[in-house]
Amino acid sequence: MPIAAKIFSKVKRIANEQVAGSVLGGIIAKKISGNYILMYHGVSKTGSTRFNSRHASIVCFRKQIAFLKKYCSVISLTDFADGKFDPDKPNFAVTFDDGYLNNFLNAKPVLEDYRCPATFFITGLNEVNDNILWADFVNIATTLTNAELKIDGETFRKQGNCYFSQDSGKSIYEIIKHQRADYQYKLKVKEAFANHVHFQDDMEVKEYWQLMNDQQIAETSHSTYIKIGSHGYYHNNLGSLPHQVAVDELVRSKKYLESLVQYEIQELAYPDGSYTPQLVQSARQSGLKIQLAADHFLFNESPDNTNIKKRYGIYSVDSCLNQLFTAIKTAG
Ligand SMILES: [Zn+2]
Incomplete structure (x- = not known):
């Protein structure tokens, strides 16, 4: 983004914060x-x-x-x-x-x-x-480890902030969402990560995954x-x-x-x-x-x-x- 556009966008953002609490907030709302x-x-x-x-x-x-x-x-x-x-x-x-x-x-x-x-x-x-949603587990574990993973016989390596299958080239998210959507596969994924990373006792991290109890x-x-x-x-x-x-x-x-x-x-x-x-x-x-x-x-x-x-x-x-x-x- 060119500098002028960046400044304009920032000013607009700050302006939106200011107006929302003022009479102009009502004018903005009327446009919605x-x-x-x-x-x-x-x-x-x-x-x-x-x-x-x-x-x-x-x-x-x-x-x-x-x-x-x-x-x-x-x-x-x-x-x-x-x-x-x-x-x-x-x-x-x-x-x-x-x-x-x-x-x-x-x-x-x-x-x-x-x-x-x-x-x-x-x-x-x-x-x-079970105390954690699979997407949170994968998001957090991926951030905290770079280890190569073996899940159900398939090798996964980290590229950027995502794991990809070395066989199909598909991301771990794509596989869990579309190919192996069953719960059993999610347990295998968690097990593979658990060999390399443990974050569930970290209080700062907990805020981002802990669920309500009954x-x-x-x-x-x-x-x-x-x-x-x-x-x-x-x-x-x-x-x-x-x-x-x-x-x-x-x-x-x-x-x-x-x-x-x-x-x-x-x-x-x-x-x-x-x-x-x-x-x-x-x-x-x-x-x-x-x-x-x-x-x-x-x-x-x-x-x-x-x-x-x-x-x-x-x-x-x-x-x-x-x-x-x-x-x-x-x-x-
Ligand atoms: Zn959800």
């Missing part, structure tokens, strides 16, 4: 039109991008929720699905994926302060005594503002699994969460936005009435599709309010 479902992941103390950009800082998160509550209409996912929009304002629903402990510790108090409705989408990993999930479900939804059972890419296996996983996740929260789980966010049209139908028949993709649809869905809705991800790669404006701009 439409209805959006936001997708957050973590809310950490510093919003560090050391491992990935999925954790907003507490300061940024508070600014974003303050802006949304002041100038926009923030509604529950149920109202969003029912089309109960404020016609005079842009409408937002707020969602969180993965069930991090930092959602409980850092996001929940802000949501309650601002009386902001939200849904937390959670997996069933606690029930099988008691914290139950406590969250009692909040007036937060609803619990399913994020699959093992965080597998459900669209890459055989149909019946994916359906069984959704039913199992629904049952597990219902045993904790004492109400019917009707909301589903597909892990990694991975689904099939057939799975959307089956999930609906299983009672998962509100279904969400990730940053984009995988199939050619019609804009008024009521079965599955698109979300706009918030990533900690820009200043606080630009994270929000970028998500909205992407939508436009």
Whole structure:
């Protein structure tokens, strides 16, 4: 980027931070039109991008929720699905994926302060005594080791900040998401890394992967503002699994969460936005009435599709309010 453009972009970023809290924030909000479902992941103390950009800082998160509550209409996912929009304002629903402990510790108090409705989408990993999502494990372990890995007989070497198969040339993420989407393969990946790196006792790293326990999930479900939804059972890419296996996983996740929260789980966010049209139908028949993709649809869905809705991800790669404006701009 040329220097002048860089300066302009920086000034614009700072300006956005300033205006959001002033009367101009209202003018900006008036220029936003439409209805959006936001997708957050973590809310950490510093919003560090050391491992990935999925954790907003507490300061940024508070600014974003303050802006949304002041100038926009923030509604529950149920109202969003029912089309109960404020016609005079842009409408937002707020969602969180993965069930991090930092959602409980850092996001929940802000949501309650601002009386902001939200849904937390959670997996069933606690029930099988697994304590870390595969994507976090791979992100963090890859950052912390350079060792050559053998996974199920295949050799992987690190290039940049990613492991690639020396046989197929495919990245470890591509293989886990599309080729070997089952849970057993994830256990093999973890085992291969575990020979070279151990980070699970490191308190600083813990903030970026630790999940809520059953008691914290139950406590969250009692909040007036937060609803619990399913994020699959093992965080597998459900669209890459055989149909019946994916359906069984959704039913199992629904049952597990219902045993904790004492109400019917009707909301589903597909892990990694991975689904099939057939799975959307089956999930609906299983009672998962509100279904969400990730940053984009995988199939050619019609804009008024009521079965599955698109979300706009918030990533900690820009200043606080630009994270929000970028998500909205992407939508436009
Ligand atoms: Zn997820």
